[in-house]
Amino acid sequence: MDSTTRLFKHYIIPFILLAIGATIAAFALEEFLVPFTILDGGVVGVSMIVSKYVPIQLGVLTIIINIPFLYMGYRRLGGLFLIKSVFAMVVFSIMLGIFEDMEPVTDKEILVVVFGGVLLGIGVGLILKSGGCLDGTETVALLMSRRMDLSTGQIVLGFNVVIYGVAGVLFGLDRALYSLLTYFITSKVIDIIEHGMEQAKAVMIITDHAEEIADRIHAQLGRTCTAMEGYGRISSTKKTVLYCVITRIEVSTIKKIIHDADGSAFVTISDVSEIVGAHIKKKKEPARKVQASKAQGSAKRVPDQDHVDRAKSTVSDNHPKRP
Structure with a gap:
């Protein structure tokens, strides 16, 4: 494999996929989930809650809240992970601003949950598969799992249960339940994107x-x-x-x-x-x-x-x- 092919395969293609994934994720949030106060999990979910009360754009909040998690990820996963994640978050933030003024695709909440969850899963899955992230809570969960008798997945689930509990108190139980269903769909789609259909x-x-x-x-x-x-x-x-x-x-x-x-x-x-x-x-x-x-x-x-x-x-x- 010559240097040009290696550069294209290991750097150019991953960054193209990061941009595509961030764009799809932003579209899913602004055109499906945000207008109906249906939350994602992790840092994005926290950012969605905070953005309801603070006049700061959702994408900017996501970057700000992710900063400590990105630092931990940099120490564990290296500089390329940090560069890819920051790149994905910047594209994500820009695309959120572009999609913010567009009308929602549908007003049917069940369609919002299903298609919003699927599109968000595709976007986040592409980002993860390309070596970046939009959500730094998994890095923290990985570090915590070393000191606790819990798996990374259990800790992430615990974070999200707290987020959806807060959403239930602030926005109503139905918003929390819709958010939980969306999270389940998103997680399954991410697994398919990362590991393929043929398990x-x-x-x-x-x-x-x-x-x-x-x-x-x-x-x-x-x-x-x-x-x-x-x-x-x-x-x-x-x-x-x-x-x-x-x-x-x-x-x-x-x-x-x-x-x-x-x-x-x-x-x-x-x-x-x-x-x-x-x-x-x-x-x-x-x-x-x-x-x-x-x-x-x-x-x-x-x-x-x-x-x-x-x-x-x-x-x-x-x-x-x-x-």
């Missing part, structure tokens, strides 16, 4: 028909499996354990493949929050058989999440028995 699933299969199942998975889904040699502690029998990462829309297909090949296989399916390195895009090579290795520590490689490793492990067989 990854990890499948663990303990079976006596590993080769057949692995071949079918590769043939039908274009994926292969990591095959591990397991040992039942109680039955003293050897088992093959297959591990495969798929998308959620492929779950029903892989379950049928496993059931058809081995109705007594023991299967667990769990969420994968992040994949580092090899992706899970489908391979177009023809299916290859998973070859067992007799020698301890040997490995056979076939394309998957670029390869299939055969490793030796000990697996307990005290899982629930099928009737």
